[in-house]
Amino acid sequence: MKQKKFYLAEQDLPKQWYNILADMPNKPLPPLNPTTREPLSVEDLTRIFNHECAKQELDTEHKWIDIPEEVQEKYTFYRSTPLVRAYALEKALGTKAHIYFKNESVNPLGSHKVNSAIPQCYYCKQEGDTNVTTETGAGQWGAALSYAARLYGLEAAVYQVKLTMQQKPYRSMIMRTFGATVEGSPSMSTRAGKNIITRDPRHTGSLGTAISEAIELATTTPGCKYTLGSVLNHVTLHQTIIGLEAEKQMEMAGEYPDKVIACFGGGSNFGGLAFPFMRHVFDGTHPNTEFIAAEPQSCPKLTRGKFEYDFADEAGYTPLLPMYTLGHDFKPANIHAGGLRYHGAGTLVSQLIKDGHMHGVDIAQLEAFNAGLLFAQAEGIIPAPESCHAIAATIREAKKADEEGSAPVLLFCLSGHGLIDMPSYDSFISGDLQNYSLSDEDIKENLTKVPHVDIP
Numbered sequence: 001m002k003q004k005k006f007y008l009a010e011q012d013l014p015k016q017w018y019n020i021l022a023d024m025p026n027k028p029l030p031p032l033n034p035t036t037r038e039p040l041s042v043e044d045l046t047r048i049f050n051h052e053c054a055k056q057e058l059d060t061e062h063k064w065i066d067i068p069e070e071v072q073e074k075y076t077f078y079r080s081t082p083l084v085r086a087y088a089l090e091k092a093l094g095t096k097a098h099i100y101f102k103n104e105s106v107n108p109l110g111s112h113k114v115n116s117a118i119p120q121c122y123y124c125k126q127e128g129d130t131n132v133t134t135e136t137g138a139g140q141w142g143a144a145l146s147y148a149a150r151l152y153g154l155e156a157a158v159y160q161v162k163l164t165m166q167q168k169p170y171r172s173m174i175m176r177t178f179g180a181t182v183e184g185s186p187s188m189s190t191r192a193g194k195n196i197i198t199r200d201p202r203h204t205g206s207l208g209t210a211i212s213e214a215i216e217l218a219t220t221t222p223g224c225k226y227t228l229g230s231v232l233n234h235v236t237l238h239q240t241i242i243g244l245e246a247e248k249q250m251e252m253a254g255e256y257p258d259k260v261i262a263c264f265g266g267g268s269n270f271g272g273l274a275f276p277f278m279r280h281v282f283d284g285t286h287p288n289t290e291f292i293a294a295e296p297q298s299c300p301k302l303t304r305g306k307f308e309y310d311f312a313d314e315a316g317y318t319p320l321l322p323m324y325t326l327g328h329d330f331k332p333a334n335i336h337a338g339g340l341r342y343h344g345a346g347t348l349v350s351q352l353i354k355d356g357h358m359h360g361v362d363i364a365q366l367e368a369f370n371a372g373l374l375f376a377q378a379e380g381i382i383p384a385p386e387s388c389h390a391i392a393a394t395i396r397e398a399k400k401a402d403e404e405g406s407a408p409v410l411l412f413c414l415s416g417h418g419l420i421d422m423p424s425y426d427s428f429i430s431g432d433l434q435n436y437s438l439s440d441e442d443i444k445e446n447l448t449k450v451p452h453v454d455i456p
């Protein structure tokens, strides 16, 4: 019988994360203070983040960073995650390509986000913090953080966009089950929230309102740190556990990927899978691997955005980051892949795309759900709407290869399952979903609002 799944024994799990920042031939530009436009120091970042993550964010020296033993132990609760050969999907497609996926949906929270939530909470605990806070849109990050905070006895306060809290009630229930406080944003518990409600009592919230509230809580509460689930370098660093495991598992399968594919919101699951393989492009052992980031057609920062310094949040509170962006107050269409509705791309991936090492592709909403449905019916796993974009990009590559008469090895990240997103599938099956595309004018118009810092 052909082997379907590849697991690592617990003692073979990676003991270090891979810090691509130390390895990049062309380092990204530094994050800037939005007022002075000076590069930020670790101390600046420590105002809102824990010290260790602030250090990791700017670390251009250490190629390998030790995973603390207590984090390794928590990783064993659900790692290794399986590397799976998608024989059934291959058969359904009639393709000669070999398709593998790294299944990050098998942990207690159902997405890859917990890989970074655990170390972030661990460092807060080590440094004597008692509370953590964050914002969440669709709720995957809030759920992961609530669980990780509980593991280390921290209090978690999550600001969830009011509208999605109503649309996706199960994720708030999960957060409360792990003991977190969940507030619909805008809330009356912060000055920022009160101001918004006073201006507009029926405001249904946005990631911008939720970020403002979480940052206010972190800066006004002693022992409370702010955390983020994507975009930043340290988050993607933690996610390299995905690619480092996958590298060993591909070896067990006796293959090496020709193309590495993942969906793209801020870049953490894509970078997490891709960076360990990218290091073999840098060291020349596998120079021809292709890296494909699948973004939604309705939020095309990688393919149609501009490389500029921009804010990481809608409200303009965060440092300025050099990245591909559609403009920080870009309002993407209300597609069902909530985790991909983000205006910018993390700094590391942005630089690597700029330098021609990786590239993005745009996937329309209906193509994504068609791919997700095919995958579910073949492999028996209902993918998160975000992950459907990676599946669609993989299917495109398989079809292209069949036309060309080649049989490449394709590896994609199944970043999460869709079991809490069933209303999205229901709408798709009922024919109620549509595609959204943007005109060049829309994109140009929105880009006029970035701060326009000169790039050397």
Ligand SMILES: *Cc1c(COP(=O)(O)O)cnc(C)c1O
Binding pocket: 111, 112, 113, 140, 141, 229, 230, 231, 263, 264, 265, 266, 267, 268, 269, 270, 339, 340, 384, 386, 387, 415, 416, 417
């Ligand atoms: C949050 C999320 C994403 C997008 O975030 P990245 O940082 O780009 O990985 C993708 N898939 C799932 C399941 C998510 O929860």
